[in-house]
Amino acid sequence: MKKPYQKAWFFVLPVLLLVAFNALIPMMTVVNYSVQETFGNNLFFWEGLGWFEKLLHSERFHAALGRQFLFTAIILAIEVPLGIIIALSMPRSGFWVPVCLVTMALPMLIPWNVVGAMWNIFTLPDIGLLGYLMNHTLGIAYDMTQNPFAAWATIIVMDVWHWTSLVVLLSYAGLVSIPDAYYQAAKIDGASNWAVFRYIQLPKMKQVLTIAILLRFMDSFNIYTEVFVLTGGGPGNSTTLLSIDLVKIALGQFDLGPAAAMSLIYFAITLFVSWLFYTLMTKDDTN
């Protein structure tokens, strides 16, 4: 199919150099820190794999990792089905299509800390729209700076608000690529709505859904700014996700060794789970 042509490397070289500069050098720095102990003044001592061992047995790490997985699992369980439902009920053509696409994409284009600040303003108990409605109109005591459950509900609703549109846009792109003939054939066969979805629409959306789930996994697993601005990891440590804990250790306490070891484990988990998702979702294609 494609021509073998080794000189094509020259086309790729600029990309390789730029990305390597940004990826490899910092990664080496992280690896270097992860095996050393420092007391400041650029004095470093060899620590071997000590940090990794301590970390894997640390309850604080387990708790933060647990919260991170819980957050990602809830996000995926809500956003993927919701995104598909919205994409299915969107108009396929006409004036409203671009209107829908532009308004739906809007939340994704807002800087992440503005998203956090915006939801902070939105949920303030007495002056925020949501906070006021909950406390004064519906009579439900709601204050996410006091109640861990409210804080969790808020970060989840915020992420659903922020990113469901990505799943919608991708699913929609898969849906509009289905030729009309498929639907006509299904109609002649008297197929139910469910059958149309299960045997025509879902298979056609599979490729874009794979991308959507992978992207949503990576981004929600690495989420930092929005949650940090909104809750600061609190109340207590209830919303301290792995990334927030990492920044606390690295930049707050300046414990470079443990932070670096944690970064590497974090990165390895992200890579491994992404690979797992990818293999599971593309397994049928190879058979």
Place this chain on the structure above:
Amino acid sequence: MRKRSLIPILYILFLMLPIYWLVAMSFKTTGEILSGFSLFPQTWTFDNYVVIFTDPTWYWGYINSIIYVSLNTVISLTVALPAAYAFSRYRFLGDKQLFFWLLTNRMAPAAVFALPFFQLYSAVGLFDTHLAVALAHCLFNIPLAVWILEGFMGGVPKELDETAYVDGYSFPRFFTTIFLPSIKAGVGVAAFFCFMFSWVELLLAKTLTAVYAKPIAATMTKTASSAGYELGLLAAAGTLTIIPGAIVIYFVRNHIAKGFALGRV
């Protein structure tokens, strides 16, 4: 049909509520915000916007952000175009591994790289410049641009290249006068995504700048903590950060969805 269109309407309403609240708050006076709840601004004020447009620490934040985002978009596309062409047309040693490695860079949490990036860019003397942020954002934007462009290029038949070479076109001339126009939409979509991810990212941008290249989003966090709780000002600044994204998305509205759909998995 009627019942079905209710779902997108409800969803869009849900999306617009927090945005409405931000915009409404930006037109309220600080006194009104703190005195209690009001659905619409009782006394409209433009003071918050006046402050932003007259105070250099505020408006330079916007200029800085726009400079490094544009710089990043240009750099990413310039290097990604030939690379995507190579991936879509040729087979070469290690091409698949290289493509996969590029994509893994999107998975690295920015929190992991914040400190090493600070040290790296300080060491090469680029700290607190627009170029530093633009180059750092290449880490996740170049892989994305290559991925999207490769998808669009795959849709252009190879016969186009071959005919052009037979007609005596040199590679640079073919690439700029024939090939690029035929993947215009792809370039637009890739530019949109580069712009978007560079515009919304804050952690690296904040880490790599101090005074001269500080992004607007960082100005906001500093003001929020130092000047007490000026919610109206914060809301106005937030509102203004939505506008560039809204403008850019308007231009690519018919192609955004296609951008990802064409990428290979």
